[in-house]
Amino acid sequence: MSAVDSIPVRVAAIETVSPFIKTFTLEPTDGGPLPAFSGGSHVVVTMQGRDKNHRNPYSLMSSPYERRFYQISVRREDDGRGGSKFLHGNVRVGDQLFVSPPANLFALNELGRRHILIAGGIGITPFLSQLYELRAQDSDYALHYAYRRADDTAFLDRLAAEHGERAHFYESSQGHYLDPGRILAEQPLGTHVYVCGPEGLIDTVVTRARRLGWPASHIHAEEFAAPPSGRPxxxxxxxxxxxxxxxxxxxxxxxxxxxxxxxxxxxxxxxxxxxxxxxxxxxxxxxxxxxxxxxxxxxxxxxxxxxxxxxxxxxxxx
Amino acid sequence: MSEQATVAAPRVKPVETFRGDFTYSNSPEAIRRFPFPFHRDDYMYSVNIEPHDGTPPGSAYAPAFDIDEHYLSEMAERRTVLEEDPKRCQVLPYMMEAQWDTLELMMTSLAADYPEHFSLTRDGDTWTWENRLLDIRDTFTFKDADTLPLEPFEYITRQVQGDFTLHGQRNDMLYMDGGMVTCQADWSLDFDLGMNFYEWHGPVPRAHEMGVFERALKYLLTLKVGSPVRRLNWTMTVNPRMDTSPENYDKWGIDRATITPDNVGELAHLRVELQSLWRLPRSNAILFSIRCYLISMEELATVPKWARRFHRVLRDLPEDLADYKGFIGFRPTVLDYLARHDDGAATSPGGAPD
Incomplete structure (x- = not known):
């Protein structure tokens, strides 16, 4: 993203959803509508720090049908390169940030007859925008959402209210674990599976699906791994x-x-x-x-x- | 981009024909702005993609979708083709979101580029579209196809010059999932519908071996919303005939045998496609616009640089490309004509007239 492509936005609201997660609402500075996007899209957020600029990609979690603002949720990574810590610690309501036009590397397959979404922790964010589309299109879908503790994640009530029996929750601190093999084994032909979350979860889902004979074209993974550190x-x-x-x-x-x-x-x-x-x-x-x-x-x-x-x-x- | 590229309202001619008596011709102004595709005296395939960014001002490249003096003629021709063959417009059922994306992109672009001819008023989802050139004024509900007289893609592409195809993106691949194709250079939407990127480019010689399609596909898969790109393609057509489709080959194939030294200047046309590619925001599909321009050899020769350069390009074009493009039979007659306009002088860089 070069400077020409970036859209100035103002931080309109910051919601603390858990000790580690904040949701930022970003409005266009010039008042015009933001670019429309498709579920699963991300933007690159540019933050102007004192010493250096931070640029991190975040999934858009707001509705694709909403163009007055974008929303992103950011988990604070204390061992990261500083972008998420900057957003958590330095960014205030009213501050200016820049976002790139949305791009989608994790789109729903429109030909899928059924969609299984498997999220781990903060990996829920791309699914939040996709769920608006699935509901609007009256698609057949199910969400399986694994997390550590209920007070560590804020989207539970909303997901339960909006998606009812289609949403399944797994709280590992209570001894409830998501079993990808069981979920994948009982799906009809023509189902697509989408997974976003920690590397271990993605590996398990992809390996299980392949072992059960799922075609690669029906397995979709988005790994939001931060670039690793290393020797200079x-x-x-x-x-x-x-x-x-x-x-x-x-x-x-x-x-x-x-x-x-x-x-x-x-x-x-x-x-x-x-x-x-x-x-x-x-x-x-x-x-x-x-x-x-x-x-x-x-x-x-x-x-x-x-x-x-x-x-x-x-x-x-x- | 459209905001900066407002183009003066083009003078639009009364309807001329692209069939039968072939009354189509270019005015001197239309010749000056013709998108002459050769930047050098030789030609070979390349991906040759550049940003479609509203430049250069005043050129055929500047508007998002170029409207010119042939607007009424091309829209009338499109209606005629569709009456004879409704399969020239087809969109697969899961592309409805892409249909609305296309309608929104075209309406907002035309209203911004040509405010004298088109306007769009939006009150929430209640939109009013006015096309003063075709005397259309419709109020409809965005995303409710029942409120339009036709499906959104067909509705709007009956009002914009050029062919258009819609491409869904799945499995790191693009598919031909719809289109409005009435002025094509010998390919068929009905035949290609549902094909993937490599399949519909199957007949193109050389480019597969050169890796052109791998690179082009990789590039297009990451095409971004708001950053359209363009390229030019070209061939030759006998008579100013827009509809050179395989479906109607029986009507135009024989034309190629009618070229003589006496009529070549009038009958042989350079056919240029200004192709632009747009990422559609809500559907994540790609819209491909293929805007066709025709210029006779007589008209081309009014620009000395173009006659010199086209003579050299055509002369040096490899046999297999001339064969694929369909003019190998009458190339010698065209070359004889153009040779008279080529004094061997050097040509300036770039495609614009001197």
Whole structure:
């Protein structure tokens, strides 16, 4: 997202939904309607911090039919790179932020005859916008929502009231565990399953579904993994000759943007493929779900939003 | 983008024909703004995609959807084609959200680009659409198809120049899930409906081996709302005939044998498609707009740079491409005509007239 593509928004409301989760309501600063979107879309939120800008992707959880505001829910990640802590600790009602136009990497399949949504913790957010669509289209669907403790999540009452018997809840602190194998085993042909949450949950659902014979085209996963930290390294831009230092908690993409470059990018999570960059020399520690294993082994390309150098220096074709 | 690109109301001609007596022609102003597709003296396939961002001002590229002097003629031609063959407009049932997305995009864009000809008034979900060129004024409820005389996609694409297709995105793939296709260069919506991106591009020579389609698909899957892109495509057509469809091949295929040295300037036309691609916000589908422009060799030759350059492009085009584009038979006659307008002088970069 370059500056041209960003939409200025004002923080209209902040709701503390649990000790770790806040919901932010964002209104367009210029008063005009925000871009329409489809359920499962995310935006990249840009926050102007004192020392650096933070840019994090968040799923839109408000109704796709609502264009006066967007809503996002943010879980505070104390070990993260600082974006969620900044939103929790520094952002006040009335502050200005920027959002990218919405993009969707986790859309419902319109041909699905039945939709099973499996959420773990904060992974509920993309489903909140999709549920508006499923209800409006009178689709056949079920939500399975696993979380640690009821006071750790705020959406329970609303989901129970709006979706009745279609919503199933699993509170692990009470000894209720979501069993993906059982849920998946009893679905009719033509069902699509969607999973968002911690890596372990996603792996279990995908593995179970494959083992039960589900086609890959009917299994959809969205992993909102933050870029991992790692050893610092130097990135050399071949075309300009610039040498930039990437700190343990920075990404190559962040560092490029902080130095005035505007590389193509969208998801900032190693999924969409937009920031694919050719590597001239250097070893890459890949963290993306986009490049093929073959390309990864060659160290010829990298996704600069999540992947890091395994060598001390990496020369990129930029 | 449309807000900045307000275009002066084009002078619209009375209805001319694209069949029978073929009365279609371009005014000098229409020739000057013709989207001449060759930026250099040679041509090869490339993905050649650029932002469709309202530039350059005043050009055929600037408006979201270009309306020009042929508007009434093309809308009349579309009605005729649909009367003969209703299957030229088809949309698969699960694309209703994309139909409304298309209607909203076109109505808001036309009203912003051509306020003298089109207006849209929105009061919540109650919308009033006015098209003064076709004398249409309808009040309807957005998202309630029963309040429009036709389904939303057909309703609005009967009022906008160019062919349009709708593409659902699933499984990291695009599918041909609908369209309004009445002025096409020898392909069929009825045949391609439901195909995936590679299938409907199956007949194109060379490009598969070059990896053009893999790159183009990857790019399109991440197309963003509010950031449309465009490219140009071209071929040649005999007579200013919009409907060169496989369905009607019996009516136009034979035309290619009628070109002679005497009539080539009048009959042979360069056919250019200004193609734009739009991510639709609520459906997450893609709208593909294929806006067709026709210019005769006589008209083209009024711009010396274009005659020189088209002569060189056509002369050097590989045989398989000339065959695929359908003009290999009459290419020599066109080349003889254009050679008279090519003195060998250097041409300036870019496609615009000197």
């Amino acid at each position: 390294f130097t990135v050399v831009l071949d075309k300009s000759g610039d040498e930039l230092e990437v700190g343990p908690d920075d990404t190559v993409l962040d560092v490029l943007e902080d130095n005035g470059y505007a590389p193509d990018c969208s998801c900032r999570g190693g999924v969409c493929g937009e920031c694919e960059t050719a590597v001239i020399t250097g070893e890459i520690e890949h963290h993306d779900d986009y490049l093929s294993e073959e390309v990864k082994r060659e160290h010829s390309r990298m996704m600069i939003c999540v992947s890091r150098a395994a060598s001390e220096r990496v020369v990129l074709d930029l």
